Amino acid sequence: MAVFGSGSSRSLGGRGPSFGFRFFCYALLSVLLMFWDKRGGWLDTARYGLQAAVYPLQLAVNSPSAAWHWLEESFTTRETLQAEVDRLRGQLRDQQLITMRQAALAQENATLRGLNSLLPDVIEKRLIGEVISVEVSTLRQRLVVNRGGNNGVFKAQPVVTGTGVLGQVFRTGPFSSEIILITDAEHALPVQVLRSGVRTIALGTGRATSLELPYVPQNYDVVVGDVLVTSGLGRVFPFGLPVARVTKVERDPTQPLARIHAAPMAGIESDREVLFIWARANHPAAPATAAELAVEVPKQP
């Protein structure tokens, strides 16, 4: 440690390298790190390890809010719990009503598609993760979740909640992963209007309550209230997961494109749980692969 100045060398000057030289070394190291990080490669592995190193710190940051949640749950009154149970019962009844016809519909669908047997669900496996309350940045829509590479979580894995698509895995560590939400300004998601089949791309705005659909031509059929689902393109999300509901459609006749805004359906509930999903490969609704997306251009005679 003598290099960094031990007690005895203080204010004597001339002992050990100067601040300037040391700063130069660290600055050079930072710049090299930035370049390597941009290019990817072995630094990704180092970063994976570093994620593990800061995980205890993240848990420490999370502990006050975790303790608060725990206290809140421990001291809820009987009435509150009863109300919660009643609400959940009602919800379960509604869900049962919806799923009652599911089997029949699946059978019908298989017959229509001319299949011999029923298709299994496109979601093969799921994993519940809990959000760690860590502020990544106020300007970015990111989350840290307590599941990582050790649980089989991989980069660009779809993450959903009970109500819709939340985002995808941006970076993994051994015990935790960072999720980029669909509302992040750097996220774009291929979607489809459920009613009319119009396909487009939903961009994040950086605000938790809003998505933007900037690439829809004026005359396309999108109205307020339309449900957007994932289109299965883009190689990440399987087809048909609910994404958002259209909240605003502005058509300015002088512009070629309409201005459309939508509100995402997924939200972090009070239990702060999210679902990582694995899509079944070779399923019609699975995320399209590169080979399927390749378009053959007919040769001009």
Add this chain to the structure above:
Amino acid sequence: MNFARREPRWAVFFSVLVALIVQVMPLPDWLAVVRPSFLGLVIIYWGIFAPHAGGIFAPWIAGVALDVFKGDVLGQNALAIALMAYVTMTLHQRLRNQTLVQQSLFVCLMLYANEVVVWGIEGWSGHSVSSHWRWIQPMIGAMLWPFIAMLVGRTHSKN
């Protein structure tokens, strides 16, 4: 003599750790947008009052930790904070004799330099997501400086 001048290494370690935690603590949105760089404030403090305790190594490592925490480009905050530490340390003898208000001005300048470096690197790496609030944060930081300085000052004896 040597014994009396022992460097407050543990104080540096713990104050930097606490600053890191405060830096990434979830806050309500209206509070989070004005949260200054507490890490920067603590680094400046140690740069002035114990430049040899952590050297530039401690600030740099803290910066790397912040990068991993925030998912930024690795080295981005590390460079900005190392720069801040370096400038503070070269001027530490002059700064030590200034009043808290004078120091605040210097702190404000440093935090602005920090923001500019981070902002520039974000732009270069193509992850630029900015808001006007970030240019308010250094001023808040400068206002908090006297309190931070007094608080961190309690952790070690100035001789």
